[in-house]
Amino acid sequence: xxxxxxxxxxxxxxxxxxxxxxxxxxxxxxxxxxxxxxxxxxxxxxxxxxxxxxxxxxxxxxxxxxxxxxxxxxxxxxxxxxxxxxxxxxxxxxxxxxxxxxxxxxxxxxxxxxxxxxxxxxxxxxxxxxxxxxxxxxxxxxxxxxxxxxxxxxxxxxxxxxxxxxxxxxxxxxxxxxxxxxxxxxxxxxxxx
Numbered sequence: 001x002x003x004x005x006x007x008x009x010x011x012x013x014x015x016x017x018x019x020x021x022x023x024x025x026x027x028x029x030x031x032x033x034x035x036x037x038x039x040x041x042x043x044x045x046x047x048x049x050x051x052x053x054x055x056x057x058x059x060x061x062x063x064x065x066x067x068x069x070x071x072x073x074x075x076x077x078x079x080x081x082x083x084x085x086x087x088x089x090x091x092x093x094x095x096x097x098x099x100x101x102x103x104x105x106x107x108x109x110x111x112x113x114x115x116x117x118x119x120x121x122x123x124x125x126x127x128x129x130x131x132x133x134x135x136x137x138x139x140x141x142x143x144x145x146x147x148x149x150x151x152x153x154x155x156x157x158x159x160x161x162x163x164x165x166x167x168x169x170x171x172x173x174x175x176x177x178x179x180x181x182x183x184x185x186x187x188x189x190x191x192x193x
Contacts, residue, residue, distance in 0.1 A: 029171065035148075042138045056128060057109055057119065064109075074098055092175075093178065153174060
């Protein structure tokens with residue numbers, strides 16, 4: 001009888017361990033999804049600020065229509081890309097690539113203020129620039145949080161014995177958000193005139 005009790009205890013311990021590992025994987029996957037959601041929140045915030053910025057700049061920089069059109073085009077593209085509830089890795093990477101292009105284009109709008117002193121003095125423009133800069137920083141932080149969540153999740157997927165539970169449970173690895181290659185290149189500084 002004691003052998004039977006020991007067998008039941010061993011089976012109970014195994015069941016509890018499997019349940020704990022499964023729940024840990026679910027929790028890690030949920031954190032990954034939640035951190036992607038935080039990126040989407042910040043992208044939406046930026047997308048909501050852009051029309052106000054464009055309208056403010058339009059009044060001052062009428063011959064900069066190409067830059068303004070590019071911002072609106074990228075914004076609309078990003079809105080479409082972030083509507084997907086459970087995006088694939090490819091969809092996430094595409095959204096981040098569009099986001100990077102939008103960030104670069106916004107920098108050129110910020111630079112316009114140097115050419116238009118009246119725009120630079122406009123309180124609404126300055127407020128929008130500050131909010132967009134803060135949002136860009138939040139997007140960068142959210143990307144870091146996402147990659148940290150992905151790392152924790154993927155570690156659980158690859159670690160023994162949770163990798164066995166992950167295989168049975170159908171958990172799949174998630175890719176990190178990548179930094180565009182052009183942003184990893186060392187800047188060239190020259191003091192030549």
